[in-house]
Amino acid sequence: MIYFFVFIIGLIAGSFFNCLVSRMEEGRDFVLGRSRCSFCAHLLSWQDLIPLLSFFLLKRRCRYCREKISWQYPLVELVTGGLFVWLFYFWLSQEPLLSSLFFLFLVFSFLIIIFIYDFKYLLIPDSLILIPLLITFIYFLSKEVNxxxxxxxxxxxxxFFLLIVIITLGKGMGMGDVKLVFFLGFLxxxxxxxxxxxxSFLIGATIGVGLILMKKKKMKSEVPFGPFLVIGTFIAYFWGINLFNWYLTLL
Ligand SMILES: [Zn+2]
Known part of the structure; x- marks a missing residue:
């Protein structure tokens, strides 16, 4: 029951992240103001904004202009719901302190937002890196982490990433990735x-080659690297030391 509740919170959070990303990109105030359709700009009512449900009830079309709604919306909501359930499960299995609950949910929420932003706009705004960096710093201070x-x-x-950007002349990665890995390393x-x-390199290379083979992307086209870094961080945060030890046994 509690997990179902956490899942619903995750769905709502995911819906909020979707909205936050498009409003940040448009430079709009992202707290006030009602949501509008991104095609016809019609104001959306609460019935159009229920996570997951609206998307399927409306048969993935805008109620007003019949334009197709992106799969991004339900996908992000579902993934966030699933991730929140996982975070809560992980938190319970550790020493369940309130501070670590807030820390986990906040930091991973920012990672999801970075994922969506970079995936959609090939860009990571500084604020999305600085805020979770600050949260992590304060949390570590309170935990007496080294x-x-x-x-x-x-x-x-x-x-290391700065060097890659200089050598490749910024063709593979941008400064957004360089700043992001500082935060990830610190975390x-x-x-x-x-x-x-x-x-992230392994997953990025696999998907990159896959996309080229499927002729979805050309060799030169830009694929954002931030989402792979976020997935890599997720893996490392929860299974890092086990994977590292397993790798050492292979050597
Ligand atoms: Zn519309």
Whole structure:
């Protein structure tokens, strides 16, 4: 029952993230103001805004202009719902402190928003990196985590990605990715950040080659790297040390 409740909260949060991303991109005030259809700009009523349900009840079309609504909306809602359930389960299995509950949900919410933003607009706004970095910093301070250790992991990841951007002349990745990995390194520390980077390169390469083979993308077309970094971070945060040890046994 509690998990169902957490899932519903996740659906609503996912719906909010979708809305936040498009409003940030348009530079609009994202707290006030009702949502509008992105095609005909008609004001949406509450019946058009129920997570998941509206999308399927309206048969994925806008009620007013009949334009097709993107799959992004229900997908993000579902994934956020699932992720929230997982986070809650993970939190209960650890020492369930209120501070770690807020920390987990806040940081992973920002990671989802970064994922959507970069996927949609090939861009990561600085604020989406700075705010969770600050939250992590404060949380670590309260937990007496070795800040120096985490800072170095962030710094080395930052320099490594900066080097890639310089060598490839910014064709593969942008400065958004460079700033993002500083935060991810700081969040994960060593050796988890290695697991995150390795996983994201592996997943990115697999999907990249897949897209080229399926002729969905050309060799030169831009594929955002941020979403892969977010997936890699997710893997590393929850299974990092196990994967790292498993890898060492292979050597
Ligand atoms: Zn419309």
């Amino acid at each position: 800040l120096w250790h985490h800072f170095l992991a962030g710094l080395f990841s930052f320099l 994960l520390g060593y050796p988890d950040i290695l697991v995150a980077l390795f996983s």
